[in-house]
Amino acid sequence: MSTKTSILPVVGSHHRTLEVEVLRYDPDKDDKPYYQTYQVPCEEEWVILDVINYIKDNLDRTLSYRWSCHMAVCGSCGMMVNGEPTLTCASFVRDMPAKIRVEPLENFPVARDLIVDMDSFVEKLSSVKPYIIAADERTVEDGTFTQLPAQLADYMSYTHCINCLLCYAACPQVNLNEGFVGPAALALAHRYNLDSRDKGRSVREDVVASNAGIWECSFVGACSEVCPKHVDPAAAIQQIKIAATGDYFINFLMPWKKSKNTDEASSGGGK
Amino acid sequence: MKLANGNYIRSPNRYSWWLRQGRYVRYMMRELSSLFIGVFSVMMVWGLYRLSQGETAFTAFTDMFWSKSILVLSVLMFLFAAYHSYTWFIVTPKAMPLKLGGKRIAAGVIIGAHMLLWLLCSVAVWAAFVYGGAV
Amino acid sequence: MSTYDPNVAPKVSNKPIIWSLFAAGGTVTALLTPVLVLLFALAVPLGILPAEMFSYARMESLLASPLIRLVVFGILFLSLWHTAHRMRITVHDFGLRSDGAAVFVFYGLAAIATIVLAVALI
Numbered sequence A: 001m002s003t004k005t006s007i008l009p010v011v012g013s014h015h016r017t018l019e020v021e022v023l024r025y026d027p028d029k030d031d032k033p034y035y036q037t038y039q040v041p042c043e044e045e046w047v048i049l050d051v052i053n054y055i056k057d058n059l060d061r062t063l064s065y066r067w068s069c070h071m072a073v074c075g076s077c078g079m080m081v082n083g084e085p086t087l088t089c090a091s092f093v094r095d096m097p098a099k100i101r102v103e104p105l106e107n108f109p110v111a112r113d114l115i116v117d118m119d120s121f122v123e124k125l126s127s128v129k130p131y132i133i134a135a136d137e138r139t140v141e142d143g144t145f146t147q148l149p150a151q152l153a154d155y156m157s158y159t160h161c162i163n164c165l166l167c168y169a170a171c172p173q174v175n176l177n178e179g180f181v182g183p184a185a186l187a188l189a190h191r192y193n194l195d196s197r198d199k200g201r202s203v204r205e206d207v208v209a210s211n212a213g214i215w216e217c218s219f220v221g222a223c224s225e226v227c228p229k230h231v232d233p234a235a236a237i238q239q240i241k242i243a244a245t246g247d248y249f250i251n252f253l254m255p256w257k258k259s260k261n262t263d264e265a266s267s268g269g270g271k
Numbered sequence B: 001m002k003l004a005n006g007n008y009i010r011s012p013n014r015y016s017w018w019l020r021q022g023r024y025v026r027y028m029m030r031e032l033s034s035l036f037i038g039v040f041s042v043m044m045v046w047g048l049y050r051l052s053q054g055e056t057a058f059t060a061f062t063d064m065f066w067s068k069s070i071l072v073l074s075v076l077m078f079l080f081a082a083y084h085s086y087t088w089f090i091v092t093p094k095a096m097p098l099k100l101g102g103k104r105i106a107a108g109v110i111i112g113a114h115m116l117l118w119l120l121c122s123v124a125v126w127a128a129f130v131y132g133g134a135v
Numbered sequence C: 001m002s003t004y005d006p007n008v009a010p011k012v013s014n015k016p017i018i019w020s021l022f023a024a025g026g027t028v029t030a031l032l033t034p035v036l037v038l039l040f041a042l043a044v045p046l047g048i049l050p051a052e053m054f055s056y057a058r059m060e061s062l063l064a065s066p067l068i069r070l071v072v073f074g075i076l077f078l079s080l081w082h083t084a085h086r087m088r089i090t091v092h093d094f095g096l097r098s099d100g101a102a103v104f105v106f107y108g109l110a111a112i113a114t115i116v117l118a119v120a121l122i
């Protein structure tokens, strides 16, 4: 018998067998997904990702899934665990019942096993122009922007997103409205709107304040509950709704005021 | 549903998706609160309309509105209205992250202030009606 | 409801009009509806207040003031449109996907109730 060296952390002595039901789908062979059950000898200190890695290393090499950092930074290991969107490298075996079910993130097409197709998300993310749109063209000679710590604090929490997509998997409106721009992308738009260096709010509003943007949100709040980084997309979206409503009425009552920088900035970047 | 590119779409049931998780059930109850608030508002509109038609019409309205058979609905209207208030105020720090002297006001303070305002408004309306007399 | 399509230039929505009514109505109803239900729907059946307090003569005298009538109109107007907008979204959540029908039914009902309210208070 060959003994494989395991990369798994073996720290404690709390052995426990976990019954793991995993959704399997091979687009070349299967017409639809099915569940496969594995008995996994675990340590209480393991995270769910360790369990999946154990299956891959020792039980079934055909299992496909994404992961990289194992430290809640890269955002690639999001899965449904017992129906809850979960960052599997940051949730522990000790908090789980004897039997768990692992599925790919909801509200995305399944590409293979636990891997989802996230193209639609990437498209939505870039649609909100998530970069600084300055009022004027800046040259190197102008030097760097200055920003006070208090101005940084205004948007800091919205920079913590790791694009793990848990919020999209949790949001019923993402499920009910296919084109909804969605929590993380709108939170990132808010991050730039709040940045003192940025003047692009009205440019972003073309997408952000369209019917497929913030107005598709009914403030379920599930996104903020599942977010492993406490980004609070639900708060961001409500704040954009209030700001966009103000902008709408100002533009309506004083059309000549329609933000000066709009045209220059929109010809500047993005699609 | 299998797509041409091999991807598979799993969609939760269109009618019963919200029964799968407690947080969705609570959300739907919050949304349904508006139905009870709406029914109450329509009854108030109807009551005012009957009032404008004279005493007999108004008495007929109050007899109906305060009857035993409506009582269950009235209790439900109260419970859902109170649930709406709770859910509305509990999220106020998210919609309005207020700052005082450059510092964020703690979420608990914003919520507490709203709950207090709710209490004050309720007492004021009750007192104004009961002790208001001819204004 | 509408969807984001990268090939179509999106347009700023006119939802702020109805949403501002929804949000203002949500705040007004959150502050006042529970006490109003308690006062007008429950106080008499539960024996908290005597029915004479709600007599025709007393109600008429309370509503004699134009200011009170305006406040009553404002509260009920916002409550109605708050409901109309939230129910429009809620039926969609419940799986009834015709947004046009929801708009017609709920905004229509709110409009009728608004007219009746105005007639009653003038």
Ligand code: SF4
Pocket: A160, A161, A162, A163, A164, A165, A166, A167, A168, A183, A184, A187, A223, A226, A227, A228, A229, A230, A231, A232, A233
């Ligand atoms: S907002 Fe939170 S849940 Fe959503 S993608 Fe970013 S980190 Fe993940």
Ligand code: FES
Pocket: A067, A068, A069, A070, A071, A072, A073, A074, A075, A076, A077, A078, A087, A088, A089, A090
């Ligand atoms: S593996 Fe990187 S976030 Fe989990």
